[in-house]
Amino acid sequence: MVNISFEGTESFLSRQPDKKDVQAAFDTLVNRTGAGNDFTGWIDLPENYDKEEFARIKQAAARICSDSKALVVVGIGGSYLGARAVIELLRSPNYNALPKNTPDIYFAGNGISGDALTDIITMLGDRDFSVNVISKSGTTTEPAIAFRIFKQLLERKYGAEGARSRIYATTDRARGALKTLADREGYESFVVPDDVGGRYSVLTAVGLLPIACAGIDIDRLMQGARDERTEIRFRGIESAAVQYAATRQALAQQGKSIEILAAFEPAFRFMAEWWKQLYGESEGKDGKGIFPASVDLTPDLHSMGQYIQDGQRMLQETFVFFSHASASVSVPADEENLDGLNYLAGREMSYINEKAMEATMAAHISGGVPVTQIRLARICEEEVGALIYFFEFACGVSGYLSGVNPFNQPGVEAYKKNMFHLLGKPGY
Amino acid sequence: MVNISFEGTESFLSRQPDKKDVQAAFDTLVNRTGAGNDFTGWIDLPENYDKEEFARIKQAAARICSDSKALVVVGIGGSYLGARAVIELLRSPNYNALPKNTPDIYFAGNGISGDALTDIITMLGDRDFSVNVISKSGTTTEPAIAFRIFKQLLERKYGAEGARSRIYATTDRARGALKTLADREGYESFVVPDDVGGRYSVLTAVGLLPIACAGIDIDRLMQGARDERTEIRFRGIESAAVQYAATRQALAQQGKSIEILAAFEPAFRFMAEWWKQLYGESEGKDGKGIFPASVDLTPDLHSMGQYIQDGQRMLQETFVFFSHASASVSVPADEENLDGLNYLAGREMSYINEKAMEATMAAHISGGVPVTQIRLARICEEEVGALIYFFEFACGVSGYLSGVNPFNQPGVEAYKKNMFHLLGKPGY
Numbered sequence: 001m002v003n004i005s006f007e008g009t010e011s012f013l014s015r016q017p018d019k020k021d022v023q024a025a026f027d028t029l030v031n032r033t034g035a036g037n038d039f040t041g042w043i044d045l046p047e048n049y050d051k052e053e054f055a056r057i058k059q060a061a062a063r064i065c066s067d068s069k070a071l072v073v074v075g076i077g078g079s080y081l082g083a084r085a086v087i088e089l090l091r092s093p094n095y096n097a098l099p100k101n102t103p104d105i106y107f108a109g110n111g112i113s114g115d116a117l118t119d120i121i122t123m124l125g126d127r128d129f130s131v132n133v134i135s136k137s138g139t140t141t142e143p144a145i146a147f148r149i150f151k152q153l154l155e156r157k158y159g160a161e162g163a164r165s166r167i168y169a170t171t172d173r174a175r176g177a178l179k180t181l182a183d184r185e186g187y188e189s190f191v192v193p194d195d196v197g198g199r200y201s202v203l204t205a206v207g208l209l210p211i212a213c214a215g216i217d218i219d220r221l222m223q224g225a226r227d228e229r230t231e232i233r234f235r236g237i238e239s240a241a242v243q244y245a246a247t248r249q250a251l252a253q254q255g256k257s258i259e260i261l262a263a264f265e266p267a268f269r270f271m272a273e274w275w276k277q278l279y280g281e282s283e284g285k286d287g288k289g290i291f292p293a294s295v296d297l298t299p300d301l302h303s304m305g306q307y308i309q310d311g312q313r314m315l316q317e318t319f320v321f322f323s324h325a326s327a328s329v330s331v332p333a334d335e336e337n338l339d340g341l342n343y344l345a346g347r348e349m350s351y352i353n354e355k356a357m358e359a360t361m362a363a364h365i366s367g368g369v370p371v372t373q374i375r376l377a378r379i380c381e382e383e384v385g386a387l388i389y390f391f392e393f394a395c396g397v398s399g400y401l402s403g404v405n406p407f408n409q410p411g412v413e414a415y416k417k418n419m420f421h422l423l424g425k426p427g428y
Numbered sequence: 429m430v431n432i433s434f435e436g437t438e439s440f441l442s443r444q445p446d447k448k449d450v451q452a453a454f455d456t457l458v459n460r461t462g463a464g465n466d467f468t469g470w471i472d473l474p475e476n477y478d479k480e481e482f483a484r485i486k487q488a489a490a491r492i493c494s495d496s497k498a499l500v501v502v503g504i505g506g507s508y509l510g511a512r513a514v515i516e517l518l519r520s521p522n523y524n525a526l527p528k529n530t531p532d533i534y535f536a537g538n539g540i541s542g543d544a545l546t547d548i549i550t551m552l553g554d555r556d557f558s559v560n561v562i563s564k565s566g567t568t569t570e571p572a573i574a575f576r577i578f579k580q581l582l583e584r585k586y587g588a589e590g591a592r593s594r595i596y597a598t599t600d601r602a603r604g605a606l607k608t609l610a611d612r613e614g615y616e617s618f619v620v621p622d623d624v625g626g627r628y629s630v631l632t633a634v635g636l637l638p639i640a641c642a643g644i645d646i647d648r649l650m651q652g653a654r655d656e657r658t659e660i661r662f663r664g665i666e667s668a669a670v671q672y673a674a675t676r677q678a679l680a681q682q683g684k685s686i687e688i689l690a691a692f693e694p695a696f697r698f699m700a701e702w703w704k705q706l707y708g709e710s711e712g713k714d715g716k717g718i719f720p721a722s723v724d725l726t727p728d729l730h731s732m733g734q735y736i737q738d739g740q741r742m743l744q745e746t747f748v749f750f751s752h753a754s755a756s757v758s759v760p761a762d763e764e765n766l767d768g769l770n771y772l773a774g775r776e777m778s779y780i781n782e783k784a785m786e787a788t789m790a791a792h793i794s795g796g797v798p799v800t801q802i803r804l805a806r807i808c809e810e811e812v813g814a815l816i817y818f819f820e821f822a823c824g825v826s827g828y829l830s831g832v833n834p835f836n837q838p839g840v841e842a843y844k845k846n847m848f849h850l851l852g853k854p855g856y
Contacts, residue, residue, distance in 0.1 A: 076726075076727060076730045077727070077730025077731055078730070080727075081731065092543070092547055093547075094547045094551060096525060097524060097525065097551050098547065098550055098551065099550070110727045110730075111692075111694060111724070111725070111726050111727045111781075112692075112726055112777050112780050112781040112784055113692070113693050113694055113695075113753075113777070113781065114753050114754075114755035114756065114757035114776070114777035114778055114781075115520070115693060115695060115753065115754050115755045115807075116693070116694050116695070117755070117757055117777065118755040118757060119520055119521075119522045119526065122526055122527070123522060123525050123526065138766065138767050139767050139768050139769075141769075141772075141780075142726060142727075144767040144768075144769050145759050145769065145772070145777065145780070147767070148759060148760045148762060148767070148769065149757070149759075149760060152760050177766040177767045177768065178766075178767070180766055181764075181766050181767075198730075199731075257740060257742070258686070258719060264539075264540075264541070265541050265543060265544070266539060266541055266544050267541075267543060267544070273731070276731060276732055277728075277730075277731035277732065280731065280732045280734065280735035280739070281731060281732070281733075281734040281735065283735070283739070284732075284734045284735025284736070284737070284738055284739030284740075285734070285738045285739065286738065287738070287739070287740060287741055288739065288740060289735055289739035289740055291686060291721070291735065291739065291740060291742075291743075292732075292735070293719070293721050296539070297539070298504075298539050298540055298570060299504060299505070299508075299538045299539045299570075300705075301840060301843060302504045302505025302506070302538075302626075302705075302840065303505055303509065303627075303701070303704060303705035303708065303709060304704055304705065304708045304709070304712075304720075305709075305839065305840050305843070306708065306709040306712045306713070306837045306838075306839040306840055307708035307709065307711070307712025307717055307719065307720070307839075308712070308839075309712070309839030309840065309842055309843075310712055310713045310714065310715070310838070310839035311708070311711070311712030311713065311715070311716065311717035311719065312685060312712075312715060312716060312717055312719060313715055314685070314719075315719075325541075325542050325543065326542075326543050327542035327543045327545070327546040328542065329542035329545055329546060329577070331573050331576060331577075332576045332577060332580050334576055336609075338566065338605040338606075338608055338609050339566050339567050339572040339575070339576070339605045339606070339609075340567050340572075340605065341567075341569070341572050341573065341576065343851070343852060343853050343854060344569075344573070344851065347851075348542070349540050349541070349542040349545070349573065350542055352540050352569075352573070352851065353539075353540040353541065353542075355847055355850040355851050356540055356843070356847050358846070358850055359843045359844070359845075359846030359847035359849075359850055360843040360846075360847075362843075362846050363842035363843035363845075363846050364843075366842065367839070367842060379543075409734045410734075410738070411733065411734040411735075411736075411737030411738035411795070412729060412730065412733050412734055412737065414737055414791035414794065414795060415729060415733070415737075415784070415787045415788040415790075415791035415792070416787075417787075417791075418786070418787030418788075418790050418791050419783055419784050419787035419788075421787075422783040422786055422787055423771070423772065423775075423780065423783050424771060425771050426771060
């Protein structure tokens with residue numbers, strides 16, 4: 001369960017968030033009466049997800065694990081970040097390099113770098129691999145380019161027939177270029193639901209298939225999300241998620257326009273990237289929006305830490321801390337103690353990390369940065385599922401509180417139009 | 429050579445930076461007359477670096493390459509980020525996984541995560557390895573913890589004598605816990621110069637030894653820095669570096685308080701982290717400072733792109749683009765063209781990436797975000813060395829323009845004091 005503490009923000013709030021506004025935003029979200037309500041399927045998804053498809057996802061993952069040493073996941077934005085985030089957090093940022101009985105996972109088609117794509121081809125070598133192509137339309141440029149290339153590689157290696165059984169398409173239920181191709185070729189297909197936008201889709205097949213291929217228990221992941229949803233339904237605006245939304249908006253109204261998400265595990269780096277998409281893309285509209293940034297602590301205390309402590313005072317910080325570490329590593333004793341570290345001899349690193357967290361929180365608060373503290377028990381499927389739902393729900397409330405539609409992204413069309421024109425795409 | 433274009437900023441500047449102020453900041457820097465002038469050794473380092481030590485670095489790297497399959501680099505902040513940034517950019521973010529005739533490189537002691545440290549030990553396996561411990565004082569907590577653990581591992585594997593020949597210490601020239609230990613044990617040692625602060629130290633032994641171990645030509649890297657220094661000395665305040673500094677400050681004075689560094693190669697991710705330390709730690713003082721953030725394009729156009737296009741208009745953006753890509757990858761043709769991509773068939777991905785960059789620049793400018801464009805010829809040692817020096821020099825000028833000491837970091841003491849108190853360190 002997601003626990004939250006606002007003790008580090010109270011002294012900064014000149015007035016508490018207006019309960020009526022918070023209730024209104026909450027009601028708008030759960031009653032589906034606000035802008036973008038067509039894209040609120042994620043709210044009840046942990047209960048009403050497609051159970052048959054869920055079982056098929058697990059079967060597909062089992063098949064991939066048995067016939068492939070590598071999985072290439074082709075997708076961009078919401079069709080990529082969530083899966084990478086969860087895999088790196090629940091397995092490791094070094095997942096591919098560590099011993100395991102699941103395939104290596106490579107993320108392609110999330111940019112236009114030939115170097116990055118070439119690296120993946122090199123790393124695949126001549127190993128058996130499969131491809132999960134994730135694209136609602138099938139026409140988004142970056143994944144479409146990568147899919148052409150990896151499909152060609154599969155066909156050269158396995159023939160057209162063999163390639164077909166190694167391509168898994170996550171796409172629109174009924175329409176679009178990828179759905180058309182998948183139906184014709186007989187790719188095993190999964191659905192990007194019509195009522196769940198990309199950045200809210202990690203708990204759909206979009207995220208779940210790659211995540212399952214990494215050996216993660218997606219039943220437990222979904223259970224965690226379901227429990228957090230239950231908690232929010234029970235507590236309403238007093239829930240941690242809604243209070244987080246209300247607090248960050250209230251702080252923003254007092255000029256804390258940048259929110260820095262700070263975690264104390266390097267494995268959290270891509271969860272922070274996922275969070276930045278979720279909040280940045282949901283709220284960055286109409287000249288508004290808290291600017292989302294992230295740091296990796298304690299490393300970045302030796303980097304951005306100076307700015308957080310003493311720079312412009314437009315910051316609010318949100319810590320994410322896991323109370324119980326996985327690994328048990330303690331500081332060795334040393335006879336000579338030249339480095340002065342013997343006062344820590346025998347201490348667990350997790351204990352030192354926690355004291356560093358507390359110390360940093362106090363320092364930043366003294367420096368004028370309000371700090372919200374999110375705590376989870378440990379890095380495990382249930383807690384990560386809960387955190388995902390927590391952030392998704394809070395984002396919806398936060399967006400409505402700030403007066404935007406949290407579920408569209410009209411701004412991303414501008415560069416695309418320009419790009420298609422420069423590339424000579426017909427019609428542009 | 430670092431080329432820069434301000435065509436994307438001109439329409440935003442209500443008035444050009446004041447030449448007198450810019451000249452004054454430049455003079456203060458190059459004449460060493462400003463605050464922190466004790467730490468300006470990096471200015472002339474590409475000319476006056478220790479040539480004997482430089483040769484020893486290369487010899488040490490050769491030894492490590494011959495007797496080790498892995499190198500563990502222990503260090504934090506400036507003793508870590510620069511090396512990782514350069515290795516990932518010049519070799520690959522997937523360096524360890526790619527075929528090569530140099531050792532795998534792992535970065536330890538840059539945080540207090542037991543999970544991260546345990547991962548490294550697992551990945552080392554029973555392979556031969558060496559350790560480069562980088563710490564001016566030898567007492568910074570995170571690397572001190574990691575060094576105790578890896579030194580112990582080395583001693584268990586090779587005995588005390590064998591371990592000594594596999595430890596390379598980069599530390600103070602004369603004093604401190606690590607220097608004392610290194611002298612006594614006979615570790616090959618290198619110098620963290622007294623007049624170069626951590627975030628400015630990548631072109632000292634701090635960065636150069638790990639970088640050389642990755643097979644990178646450090647002569648060429650230094651040559652690039654030297655050439656950029658020559659360019660700046662020749663052009664003075666009209667140089668790209670000074671104009672970048674002046675422009676970013678001028679934009680900040682008009683309310684563009686966040687600078688987003690945007691590159692079009694995922695390999696640049698840690699260069700951006702290095703840049704954030706350089707600028708954040710130099711300028712985040714006295715309630716001032718442009719807030720440094722970064723994005724990876726085009727991936728983040730499907731993430732933070734909405735915010736950049738339409739969110740709060742307090743943003744300025746700096747693009748970094750490499751004109752010539754390393755890999756040559758073109759888009760395959762497809763008979764059926766279901767994905768509509770045939771208009772790109774045969775096009776190089778590098779061409780498409782460049783059009784995406786131009787399209788994005790135009791879109792963001794239309795949206796109200798000034799865009800400075802930094803261009804380099806290609807990802808190679810000379811260009812990367814030049815870019816490093818460019819950013820370092822510009823940072824010094826920028827800091828003085830904003831009225832701070834760019835070369836200290838007093839704010840990082842606050843959390844440390846708290847942490848030592850909570851941990852029961854004697855004296856706290």
